Amino acid sequence: MTSTTAPTSADLTALELDDIQAGTLRPRPDPYAGAYLVLRIDDRRDGQELVRRLAEVVSSAADVLDPLAQASLSAAFSFAGLRALGVPQDSLDTFAPEFQQGMAARADKLGDVDRNAPAHWEHPLGSSDVHVVLTLLAPDVARFEATRATARTALDKLPGIGRVWRQDVYSPFDGRNSFGFHDGISQPGIESSGLPGRNPHEALLKPGEFVLGYLNETGDVSPTPQPEVLGRNGSYLVFRKLYTDVAAFRRYLHEQATSPAEEELLAAKLFGRWPSGAPLILAPDHDKPELGADPDRNNAFLYGDDPQGLMCPVSSHARRMNPRDAAVTGEVRLHRLLRRGATYGPPLPEGVLDDDGADRGLLFAAVNANLARQYEFVQAQWANDGKFIGAPDEHDPLIAAHDEHDQFTLPRKPIRRRLRGLPTFVVNRGGEYCFQPGIRALRWLGDPDT
Ligand code: HEM
Structure with missing residues (x-):
């Protein structure tokens, strides 16, 4: 044309x-x-x-x-x-x-x-x-x-x-x-x-x-x-x-939990998925590696049947980043990103709770046609803003910078649980907006x- x-x-x-x-x-x-x-x-x-x-x-x-x-x-x-x-x-x-x-x-x-x-x-x-x-x-x-x-x-x-x-x-x-x-x-x-x-x-x-x-x-x-x-x-x-402080993440979970199984559950609640990728909405109680590995099933869900976040917390990273059919600020279809990110740096060996000083994290990359309406909206409103519907006064537990007042709510019955004093797990070491012609x-x- x-x-x-x-x-x-x-x-x-x-x-x-x-x-x-x-x-x-x-x-x-x-x-x-x-x-x-x-x-x-x-x-x-x-x-x-x-x-x-x-x-x-x-x-x-x-x-x-x-x-x-x-x-x-x-x-x-x-x-x-x-x-x-x-x-x-x-x-x-x-x-x-x-x-x-x-x-x-x-x-x-x-x-x-x-x-x-x-x-x-x-x-x-x-x-x-x-x-x-x-x-x-x-x-x-x-x-x-x-x-x-x-x-x-x-x-x-x-x-x-x-x-x-x-x-x-x-x-x-x-x-x-x-x-x-x-x-x-x-x-x-x-x-x-x-x-x-x-x-x-x-x-x-x-x-x-x-x-x-x-x-x-x-x-x-x-x-x-x-x-x-x-x-x-x-x-x-x-x-x-995005540098990731994996040792701080592990230590925090260790302090909040009384068993390795509870640590893994709390980590999954922060992400919205289990380590295998199995979504909490389809596997609320424990990881299901065969579900996580199945591309036909591991993303086949909405949040409508879980309005309070009893299975997947409203404020979990994946749910904040794409609330699907949940009620939120903004029309979800106008704020989607094609993610192209990739991991960098050596893994922190399993079980290690002390930082080894290595540089590790995510080279986050996302494609969109409208920076203001897509990437900037998601980062500023859904990740960093405290007025996210259903989780007032909270920020993305994983990617937002936290201060000592930050908390994360785990909706539960009969009574919700609050994780307080969230450390900052992710630090931005720099980036740029580019045009990919x-x-x-x-x-x-x-x-x-x-
Ligand atoms: C070190 C930083 C980050 C880590 C470790 C991380 C990790 C994850 C993980 C494990 C998932 C769930 C699995 C998946 O669907 O891929 C996820 C989903 C997602 N993340 Fe992140 N992420 C990070 C930063 C970001 C940032 C900066 C954004 C955007 C501003 C973002 C946007 C998303 C989106 C849109 C989804 C998919 C949600 C869905 O459709 O269900 N992430 N992320």
Whole structure:
């Protein structure tokens, strides 16, 4: 489609999978090995040459369902990166204001204060040195190395490109994150993507929730960067390096419980799922690994039959992040995210309660088409706001920064239980808002003067 022809209804609803980057739509392999590379463009010509090369090697979403084609290389750009590439000002002005400002400037809105404040972020995150973010993800080390070689070739003999940051990611044990919980389970289903929805009780979402240039859940098209060739088939990619204090998490549970079984129950109540991934709604009393491992059943539920949170606390992480049919602030379908996060760092050995000083956590990554309505709403309202319906004066027990007054309610009969003095388990070490363009758009970025 060009900007001179009026869009047809197919243009607005049928995803052009071969022009959308794999990193936007393809689920993360499981298990996986990968890396996030941050580059700085010091020389515009080298930057444009890099983008021209990337356009030839990034993976598309066309083979999104092909299990053999699971290694992918994707490229995204910060606002400073687009400027460094020479994107004209009248085009830069058409990007979402939150993207133009960048994540560090949105710190107050996102709750990135105190320990999470940009002043404490890992350099160069939050600085104007973050221009290009390459995401490499593969199902095994051999295919990761092949993808890394492709990225290296794209960077070859380009002295005007600085490699300024790198974070390796991998699934350490059995697809579980640093806290020992299976993740990456629940993802929204998207019309016309070819990917089956993961929850048979939820209708598929309109493509425009995640890819720019298509109809979204409001019946409209989210503001799409111009010219059309640049904006269409792109998405906003949010990435944050989230350090996890696993020792503090274990110690807190140990102090609150009288047995290992109770520790595991309390941990599951905080997450909304058991370590295997089995949801509390379908397994309220104990973990059911066969349920956790069954993709047809482990996400097939709503919360409507549990309005008080007796099975899955209203304030648990997974329920706050996607309340499904529960009554909450906001229309749930307007605040969904495609999560692309990956675990980093060595696991803390089982049973260890003292911190070993290692850096471990989640390289959180999420794709959406509207930063304000999707990612920022979820982070600011559902994670950090105390006025969440059903759990007043509480925050997300896992990802919010807590002070000594923070508590977590476990609804129970005859009497609820309150966990008090929640420590902070997750600290943001920095991140950025990026634009992950379509493949035609990459070619345009390689030569924006044409
Ligand atoms: C270190 C930080 C985090 C950890 C360890 C973590 C872990 C988890 C786990 C174990 C689940 C349940 C399994 C699944 O469905 O994948 C989950 C679900 C989810 N998380 Fe997180 N998460 C973290 C940060 C975040 C952040 C920052 C956001 C968004 C602002 C987020 C959004 C979600 C969403 C949307 C779901 C799916 C809920 C559903 O559809 O049922 N998470 N997370």
